[in-house]
Amino acid sequence: MALQLYYHPFSSYCHKALVAFHENDIAFEGHVIEGPDSAAYRELAARWPIKRFPMLVDGERQVMEATCIVEYLQTSHPGPVRLIPADARAALEVRFLDRFFDNYISTPVQKIVFNALRPDPSVRDPYGVDEAHAMLDDAYGWLEQHMRGRQWACGDAPTLADCGAAPFLFYAHWVHPIQEERHPNIRAYRQRLLQWPSYARCVELARPYRGFFPLPIPADD
Template sequence: MSLTLHYHPLSSFCWKVLIPLYENGTAFEPKQLNLQDPQEVAAFRALWPVGKMPVLVDEHHDRVLAETTIIIEWLDHHHRGETRFVPEDWEQAHEVRLWDRIYDLYVQHPMQRIVFDRIRPPEQRFAIGVAEERELLRRTMAMVDAYVADKHWATGEQFTLADCAAMPALFYADKVEPFEGRWPHALALLERLKARPSVARVLREAEPWFRYFPKE
C-alpha cells in the first residue's frame, strides 16, 4: 500500500490526520506505535528523529511526511478526494491556515501541557506554568467562541483543514476547561464535528483508550 500512517489512537494530533484520511476514504495502512517498546521507538525515530506522531510514509512518492498540517496539505494535493481541505481561493485559504495554527498552538499546546503536568510526580509539577497555560487557553477559547458564533464549521460553510485541527483541540480542551456555560458556540461546533462520520469513526476507535486519559 502506498500510504502508511504511524500513529496512536489516543493522540489528538493523530486524530487531526485520521480525520481527512477517513473523510475521503483514502486507502492507507495504519501502524499503531507502542511507545513502551524501545525497539519500536528506535525504529520510529530512525524514520523521524524528532519522534513526534503522526508520521505518514508515502511510498509512491518516496516521502516521509511529518507535522500534521504538512501531511494534510500533501494529501490534499497528491491524494485528492471529494473534500478539499485547503480552499483554492487565496483569501479563504489564508483564513483556514490561520485558524489551523490557532487551534494547534493556542488550544492544543496549552491543553497538552496542562494534561502532561498531571502525570508528573507531585514534586515535579509546575503550578505556575499550568496557571499560565490555563489563562492562555481561556483567552483563546473566548476568541474561538466569538469567531464561530455565525459559522457552521470552523471557518464557514466548508469543512476544511481548520476543522481537522479544531476537532481534537476542542474535544480535549473541553475536558480541561469545560465549555458548558462559558463558550456555547465552541461547544456547538464541537458537537457538530463529533457528529460528522469521519470524526465519529476516529472517536469510536479511540474510545478503548480513553481510560488512560489523566484526570485531575
C-alpha cells in the same frame, strides 16, 4: 505501495491527520505506536529522530506533522473533499484558524495533561498550568465570537481548520470545561464536530485508550 501512517489512536494530532484520510476515504496501512518497545515506534525513531507522530510514509517520501500530512494528501492524493481552498485568501484564513487551534487550544491543553502525567509531584509546574488555563480562557473568548453564526470554522464546509478543531476541542473540554452559559457557540460547534462522521470514527477508535488520560473525563463524553 500503500500509504503508511505511524500514529496512535488516542493522540489528538493523529486524529487531525486521520480526519483527512476518512473525509476522502483514502486507504492507508496503519502502524500503531504502542510504546517505545513496539516495532512501529522503533521504525518511527529510525526515520524521524524527533520521535513525534503522526508520520506519513509514501514510497520514498516521508511527511511529518499533522498539518503537513493533510496538505500532502490534498496535493498528492486528492479526493472529492478539498480541505484547503483553492482561493489564496480563503486558504490563508483556513491556515490561520489551523494555527489558532494548534497554538492556543492544543498547546495549553498538552501543558496541563503532561504536567498531570509527571509521576513526581515535586517536578510539576502549577504556575505553568495556571498560565495554560488562562490561555484557554482567552482562546475560548475569541473563538466564541468567531463561531457566532458559523457551522464550520471557515466557510460553509469542513476544512483543515476543522480537522484540528475537532480533536483539540474534544480534549480541551476534558481539562478546561467549555461552559454552556459562557460559550454556547463553542459548545454547539464541538457537538457538531463530534457528530461529523470523519471525526466520530476517531473518537470510537480512541475509546479503548481512555485509561491513559490522567484527569477525570466528563461523563457525557
